[in-house]
Amino acid sequence: MPLRNKIRASAPTDRNSHQSRSTPPRTDSPWSPARLALTAFFAVDGFLFATWVVRIPDVRSQVNASHSALGLALLCLSIGAVLTMPVVGRLCLRYGSRPVTVGSLALLSLAVPLPAHTHSVAALGGVLLLFGAGYGGANVAMNSAAVDLVAQLRRPVMPSFHAGYSLGGLVGAGVGGLLAGTLSASWTLALGGLLGLVITAAAGVVLLRSPDAPQVAGGSSADETGGAGPRAGLIVVLLGLTALCTAYGEGAIADWTTLHLTDDVHASAGTAAAGYAAYAFAMTSGRVGGTWLSIRLGQTRLMPLGGLTAAAGMLVAALAPSVPLAIGGFVLVGLGLANLFPLAIARAGSAGGPQGVALASTLGYGGMLIGPVVIGFLADAAGLPLALTTVAVAAAAGALLPLTVRRR
Template sequence: MPLLNKPRTATSGAYGGDPAPRSLIRLRTALTVFFALDGFLFAGWVVRIPAIKQQTGASASDLGLALLGVSAGAVVTMTLTGRLCRRFGSHPVTVAAGTLMSLSIALPAQAHSASSLGLVLLVFGVAYGGINVAMNSAAVDLVTALRRPVMPSFHAAFSLGGMIGAGLGGLVAAGLSPAAHLLALTVVGLLVTAVAGPTLLRHPAPVSAPASVSAPASVSARASVSAPAGPAARPSGRTRRLVVLFGVIALCTAYGEGALADWGALHLEQDLNAHPGVAAAGYSLFALAMTAGRLTGTALLERLGQTRTLVLGGATAAVGMLLGALAPTAWLALLGFAVTGLGLANIFPVAVGRAGALAGPAGVATASTLGYGGMLLGPPAIGFLADWFSLPVALTTVAGLAGAAALIGYAARKSAS
């Protein structure tokens, strides 16, 4: 069954006879801005990790433990954000988390030891976890209302924001201190939240009923703009297992995003003697490739379907990361990063979107917790493996998990169809 099989009109979609296409467009624009802001702020932090590492005098394992603060704060928050979204709505939670993330981005530059860095990253992790679950919950509802598989476009905005944030970070790395850079990001984040936030606060999110297992994610649920009703029916055991399965797929691929974000620049600079600007460009190139892949994600899903998209993406990312980790020169490693970005581009949004279609906000929260848990727990794991073996060897685990995601997606093709 194709993902797009009926024309849209001014009154079609979740709103029935109420013509509100402009409201949908405004919501989509504002939500896209928050996805881009999330990527922009996160990338601005990660490109300064080498400087923060030097500032705190942390070893690779010490830095890994400090980064665990982001992981702990985010994962704990993600388990609660689904409930917050059900009680207050995903839009207010998105705005609140965006404000907190903008404020907390300035804190790492004030740390002068690995332990203090871990504490401030705990606050950053709380904000990061909250905004990602809230945004994805809002996006799933909007995808249902639009009746098109546009979930990759939101994640393309995240990647585009990451590319811009990393690119600007690379440009200012040599001439601007981490404290000044991250404080500037706080100002930008608060301004963007003040501009885009009111749109989300004025318009409630479309409320969708959980989809049946056999229905496509983009057209499977009915939606309305009424306030949230009572508690949704408890998903069946099979549905819960499928949600967890998609969460594991998201985890396998998000592990690679986190690893490249936190360790890619250090690998290029430390192992391949790349200039700091070139090292910072590594994550920017990775984000650019992910952006390109996600901008074409809707067309890819309509043409290939979910299973082929997952399998092809996982296999491509595995090959690309082997090149990125083991290449003897920085330029070959950069090529590997780009191929990895193309491969990973659509796996996470497909997995989270499918989980949301199956079980609503609870499904998004579960899959996001697993997925972003992989993104945030991956970097500390890479740090320990780098100490025990080497950073290039540690980065090959990204290829292994990407291949595992492809295998799981293929094995689950009948259950998830």
């Protein structure tokens, strides 16, 4: 009898130990300290970038740049980001995505105040190269860390991280706008960088001390090798093209929405600003609810549905004859595009590890680069409303590409 009791007592222990070796433990609460810290990093990233964007006119006056010269200087930011992203992917493989996240956000926080202290276009371009390196590196490292955390939590929470970025951007734009009349650009950017360093230090301690996601027995080696062969590489490219289509629309809308509402739909400047704010709020709301939608609908349904919703909304926004209808179209675009980019990056990370995140992010950032430029040339040739319909075409392509990934 004692022997049988010992055998019975030991059986559940053996079964539990086998289960713990084969699957990662699921956190009791989905809002773990690591998730909160990583969400704070996403929010700081959006806050710092928005703080810089609202002070671009002041910096432009300070360096006495023409529109074309300012465009070349701003291009340096994008060049710095694109050149850094593949390097950061390799650094994440070697040192881990969490330490690289902390380092990238620290670099970004230190670079934010620098543009306000430049007095020539060349100096501004050089500073923005460093700014872009921090921004691009942070986006690759944060998304790589988020992919790992999603696997650890076993919940599709990737959209919530990007919701943090959107919320940070809204706060940064709002605070920057309020301070524009009272503080100089140098003081505003310096305070923003200081806040970024403080939050990076606090959230970094939490993130680095939190346990990493354990390796799943028999799982993919993508995290170790950066990919699982040509098939995984092709899937990452398709998902990167999905991110490109999404970012094409985001970049175009950010630069051309207010101009379209004022010039083509004859809205006032205040109404046009409110229209863009409605789009941004819709995107933030869509990302806040992205986890719930991913669970209810599934990612393979949510991504095509979002792309088609954005395509329909963009057609309405571009061709609507009235202001309320156009703004309603932009709201649909925000809701539709909200989860396409984060889910594409998450799936690219699952297929290709940090290198997959780096490649998909680089392609996505390329879409944000070419969107405003393509829209500008098409607007000169055929008018802005017709040019904006290319955003609908890109969104429809972003809806179809995930279906191709699913078949593969």
